[in-house]
Amino acid sequence: MSQSQAHDDKNVDKLDPNWRSDALNLALDYGMQTIAVRAGQHRTDEGEHSEAIFTTSSYVYTSAADAAAHFNGEKTGNVYSRHTNPSVRTFERRLAALENGERAVATASGMGAILTMCLAYLKAGDHLLAANQLFGSSIGLFNNYMAKFSVEVSYVDCFDNEAWANAVQPNTKVIYCESPSNPLAQICDIGFLSQLCKANGILLVVDNCFATPALQRPLDLGADVVIHSATKYLDGQGRVLGGALVGGDKLMQEAFTVVRSGGISMSPFNAWVFTKGLETLKLRMQAHCQNANQVAEFLVNHPNVSAVHFSGLSDHPAHELATRQHHMTGGYGAIMGFEVKPSVSSDSKAAAWHVIDSTQMVSITNNLGDAKTTITHPATTTHFRLSAKERAEAGVKDGLIRLSVGLEDVEDIIKDLARGLDSL
Numbered sequence: 001m002s003q004s005q006a007h008d009d010k011n012v013d014k015l016d017p018n019w020r021s022d023a024l025n026l027a028l029d030y031g032m033q034t035i036a037v038r039a040g041q042h043r044t045d046e047g048e049h050s051e052a053i054f055t056t057s058s059y060v061y062t063s064a065a066d067a068a069a070h071f072n073g074e075k076t077g078n079v080y081s082r083h084t085n086p087s088v089r090t091f092e093r094r095l096a097a098l099e100n101g102e103r104a105v106a107t108a109s110g111m112g113a114i115l116t117m118c119l120a121y122l123k124a125g126d127h128l129l130a131a132n133q134l135f136g137s138s139i140g141l142f143n144n145y146m147a148k149f150s151v152e153v154s155y156v157d158c159f160d161n162e163a164w165a166n167a168v169q170p171n172t173k174v175i176y177c178e179s180p181s182n183p184l185a186q187i188c189d190i191g192f193l194s195q196l197c198k199a200n201g202i203l204l205v206v207d208n209c210f211a212t213p214a215l216q217r218p219l220d221l222g223a224d225v226v227i228h229s230a231t232k233y234l235d236g237q238g239r240v241l242g243g244a245l246v247g248g249d250k251l252m253q254e255a256f257t258v259v260r261s262g263g264i265s266m267s268p269f270n271a272w273v274f275t276k277g278l279e280t281l282k283l284r285m286q287a288h289c290q291n292a293n294q295v296a297e298f299l300v301n302h303p304n305v306s307a308v309h310f311s312g313l314s315d316h317p318a319h320e321l322a323t324r325q326h327h328m329t330g331g332y333g334a335i336m337g338f339e340v341k342p343s344v345s346s347d348s349k350a351a352a353w354h355v356i357d358s359t360q361m362v363s364i365t366n367n368l369g370d371a372k373t374t375i376t377h378p379a380t381t382t383h384f385r386l387s388a389k390e391r392a393e394a395g396v397k398d399g400l401i402r403l404s405v406g407l408e409d410v411e412d413i414i415k416d417l418a419r420g421l422d423s424l
């Protein structure tokens, strides 16, 4: 056992007992919605019913000796909110329970979680094998910064199992994917990837941002670490930034020491927003998915739409895989891409812009996972920095529109899209 592993194992034993001290006794095998509403709260002596926000940067000790014991490791407990904070712990505890993980580590943003993953599990000379279909900033982080620290990075199509297997190298340490992916809602076979990783001593890391634990629990499917941009559906109302990693104790301890040392910590207020967001996550996701299924049905039948990328459609190549991987019946997420046909007078980019500009209600923005429906033209915004060839490889055509279907009345969402589609 290496020096650093011995150190990490010692830290796992020293986990603050409050981490396990929960107002809800998880051993009683509660359902997921009960966990979402109640897990993770550590009530104070004040007996508060709702979760408190602990806006404090530091903590006091009962004596000089007590302070010393906290620092020399004899005692556990809070010492500084860059390390631990009760509000952040409540969010971590609740999310961990929902993802069926031993522990979660909260971060300042989704990208903070992905950076933490890189710093915790990769070192110079290692190989990171990732999906071609990723959130743009994840690719930027891998290419611009991991490469700078001599981590080798390569990409394969997320749905191509053979390509994944062929791309594994002796120094591959992490396989990284999103499912469903952005912006074409492609699906990875997480069970297959898990077997590939286990056979080769690789960590499987899955960004579960688009599905959330309401639809899919990657750890149950064999992933080692789940990544979240809590900014999206966990909040669900586009208010604050945050992220998290979820997994086994040892891997999370490695992530925790990165967050603590690097200051990638979540703020207590944001943690509180996410904790309250988790209470309604499943109900919101059900409504998001129902709306999305109806919007996809409308789009696929519209004469001016040439393609709809959404695994909820029965002829989507990954429809069966998504049905198997998602535990919510009829739940395929609420993000889809669709391609607008060029008209006699306009090319496909102009046609897509016409559809976007004809909306009166949906928000023209690059955010997603919000109660408000959002619409984006990826080729000229989120994927603008890619070369034409890279865009083509990512399937981002000029006529492609990305839609994050919100919680408005679905008839109104459809009417808003029809304004431009009908007048092309």
Ligand SMILES: *Cc1c(COP(=O)(O)O)cnc(C)c1O
Pocket: 109, 110, 111, 112, 135, 137, 138, 178, 182, 207, 209, 210, 228, 229, 230, 231, 232, 241, 242, 243
């Ligand atoms: C938004 C997003 C991220 C990054 O999260 P931030 O909170 O914006 O840093 C990572 N992955 C996916 C899939 C996302 O949509």
